[in-house]
Amino acid sequence: MTDPALPKRVVVTGATGKLGRAVVAHLRAVGVDVLAVDRAGGRDPRDVAGEFLLVDLTDYGQVVEAFTGSADEHAGGVDAIVHLAAVPAPGLMSNATTFANNSAATYNVFAAARAAGIKRVVWASSETVLGLPFDTPPPYAPVDEEYAPRPESTYSLNKALEEEMARHFCRWDPELVMVGLRFSNVMDVEDYAPFPSFDADPQLRRWNLWGYIDARDGAQAVERALAHDQPGAEVFIIANADTVMSRSSASLMAEVYPGVEIRRELGDHETLLSIDKARRVLGYEPRHSWRDHVDLL
Numbered sequence: 689m690t691d692p693a694l695p696k697r698v699v700v701t702g703a704t705g706k707l708g709r710a711v712v713a714h715l716r717a718v719g720v721d722v723l724a725v726d727r728a729g730g731r732d733p734r735d736v737a738g739e740f741l742l743v744d745l746t747d748y749g750q751v752v753e754a755f756t757g758s759a760d761e762h763a764g765g766v767d768a769i770v771h772l773a774a775v776p777a778p779g780l781m782s783n784a785t786t787f788a789n790n791s792a793a794t795y796n797v798f799a800a801a802r803a804a805g806i807k808r809v810v811w812a813s814s815e816t817v818l819g820l821p822f823d824t825p826p827p828y829a830p831v832d833e834e835y836a837p838r839p840e841s842t843y844s845l846n847k848a849l850e851e852e853m854a855r856h857f858c859r860w861d862p863e864l865v866m867v868g869l870r871f872s873n874v875m876d877v878e879d880y881a882p883f884p885s886f887d888a889d890p891q892l893r894r895w896n897l898w899g900y901i902d903a904r905d906g907a908q909a910v911e912r913a914l915a916h917d918q919p920g921a922e923v924f925i926i927a928n929a930d931t932v933m934s935r936s937s938a939s940l941m942a943e944v945y946p947g948v949e950i951r952r953e954l955g956d957h958e959t960l961l962s963i964d965k966a967r968r969v970l971g972y973e974p975r976h977s978w979r980d981h982v983d984l985l
């Protein structure tokens with residue numbers, strides 16, 4: 689049965705992307721009516737089966753049509769937005785192109801949701817705001833949401849600005865619920881094959897403190913965030929419960945970041961990207977691990 693706390697009809701942006709495909713499939717599976725939007729793909733059911741609208745989010749008019757149900761064949765009131773569309777990492781496009789696309793897309797999504805009277809927005813922030821690639825060591829470990837963003841790239845700078853923008857949209861509208869999910873590095877099951885080789889060099893994945901997020905658990909986090917009903921802007925780190933390594937988390941920190949304060953006793957492979965807040969506030973609980981998909985013997 690569909691969770692009554694979930695909104696009935698949701699627009700998902702970035703729907704044909706890596707995370708978007710998992711999110712659309714998951715939300716539809718739990719009974720949410722999804723209008724999938726992206727500027728790429730769509731006619732091919734391998735991209736995203738079901739209702740789809742080709743939208744370039746940098747064009748405000750197209751976003752308003754999608755959110756107000758005024759595009760032909762896509763009528764129906766929208767209750768919430770899941771905004772995942774972006775150039776998804778530093779270095780894929782020029783800095784200025786990344787900033788221009790991502791900042792315009794997110795402003796248009798936030799503003800069009802406001803214009804359409806939509807009170808719930810969940811969007812993809814990023815683990816990068818925690819200070820990746822940690823050339824400057826983290827302030828403590830596990831890292832959490834308690835210190836100010838430390839963007840080190842233009843991509844991350846834009847994510848930090850989005851978090852700030854969300855705070856102001858919520859200040860303007862006391863009924864608005866905005867949830868920023870600081871996803872770790874998104875993985876599909878096919879991506880797990882090289883994981884056992886990471887152990888040979890602890891420097892290889894230190895850039896995000898050896899974290900990852902299984903796309904299916906990312907989708908679960910989106911579902912939990914859509915059920916969140918406390919007005920205001922909140923951000924959450926979303927990672928899996930373990931690291932990508934077979935070595936212990938404590939030994940990794942001792943070798944690579946010997947001067948960094950470890951704030952609590954660490955479980956053997958415990959994530960160094962704390963998901964305590966997401967567990968506590970959203971009820972997020974990762975169900976997957978790369979260890980279930982790779983033969984470690």
Ligand SMILES: NC(=O)c1ccc[n+]([C@@H]2O[C@H](COP(=O)([O-])OP(=O)(O)OC[C@H]3O[C@@H](n4cnc5c(N)ncnc54)[C@H](O)[C@@H]3O)[C@@H](O)[C@H]2O)c1
Pocket residue numbers: 701702703704705706707708725726727728743744745746771772773774775776777789793812813814815870871872873874
């Ligand atoms: N992949 C990761 O490791 C990772 C980590 C942290 C955060 N994120 C964030 O999660 C979100 C999803 O990432 P992903 O890995 O699925 O990326 P992806 O590139 O697979 O998907 C992003 C989608 O956004 C669409 N898009 C980009 N600009 C658009 C625009 N102007 N209008 C309409 N559609 C547009 C693209 O066509 C693409 O389908 C992004 O916001 C990304 O920044 C990703």
